[in-house]
Amino acid sequence: MEQMPAFILVRPQMGENIGAAARAMLNFGLTDMRLVSPRDGWPNERAVALASGASAVLESARLADSIADAAEGCDVLFATTARPRDMTLPVHTPETAMAEARRSIVQGRRVGVLFGPERAGLENDDIARAQAVVTVPVNPQFASLNLAQCVLLMGYEWRRQAVETGAVPEDGPVMATLPEVERWAGHFEDRLEEAGFFFPDHKAAHMKRSLRNLWARMPLTRSDTQILHGALRQLVRRRD
Known part of the structure; x- marks a missing residue:
């Protein structure tokens, strides 16, 4: 079975958005959802109502108190953000990020994607734990994306690149987790x-x-x- 990236929702604020994100994930065959300190607690009835058939994603979602706990088992993290930050990290579009994610997974590494809370997005301390940033090339005068929209874009690019990427030599170095x-x-x-x-x-x-x-x-x-x-x-x- 093909390994898939984990989608990690960091401090999501509304159950409705978690449910919509679950629906977007399942649209593209993604099921590994992880939640860091959802504001309205968990489980959440509004999330189930908005999932519209994707409740299985919510039922298997992992709850965590921190990004470190939520990212357990992951070797590479991508942080989605719409704003420039005062740190030096590779910057990807959703397309190049998911291409890089596939290469990492072919190499036997686990990948996680961080999504920030609806109001302000990921904080600098959150992003500092990632190896790369993902920024959607949106209208700079209106760069706000709904949480589920962002999840949908990343899920779409993952699914679109479902073609095999080829084998990787087995004698390469073992990367740190x-x-x-x-x-x-x-x-x-x-x-x-x-x-x-x-x-x-x-x-x-x-x-x-x-x-x-x-x-x-x-x-x-x-x-x-x-x-x-x-x-x-x-x-x-x-x-x-």
């Missing part, structure tokens, strides 16, 4: 915190986000993270 990158990022941040690196205090959040963004956009292998962990531990031992 998202949890492995998260563990390294946390380890590095903790040691910098102890060393007083995040100064002054009012710049600390931005500095931490920039570092998370740095690791997220690096194609780190599992071996890379192991070497980095070991090197940092040795530096701390020598200091102590």
Whole structure:
């Protein structure tokens, strides 16, 4: 059975939009929905009413308290956003994002796509956990897309590119999973915190986000993270 990307709805605000997103997903054969802290709780009767036959997607949806928990098992994350951000990440259209997602899946990697809440979209801290950004080329004077519309566009591009992409050599490097990158990022941040690196205090959040963004956009292998962990531990031992 073909692996499919997980669609992760981050802090969705209305059950109706979750239901419409489920319907859009099932239109294109996608069933892996994950929900991060839906505002109106879960399960939600309005979501079922709007799903219009796609209730199976809602019934199997995974509920999580954070993006890290929702993205468990994913190796690559795409973040959908309509606005430029103060971080350096590859920027895709839905077409190129889903082409890249297919290449990743052929390589044995799991893919997740982040969708932000209806009112303001994903926050910078959310996007910093992704490896790439997806922006729809809409009218710049009216760039607002409904949550379900955005899900529909991504689902359509996934389905449209359903042709086999070919085999990938099996002797390539094993890429680091998202949890492995998260563990390294946390380890590095903790040691910098102890060393007083995040100064002054009012710049600390931005500095931490920039570092998370740095690791997220690096194609780190599992071996890379192991070497980095070991090197940092040795530096701390020598200091102590």
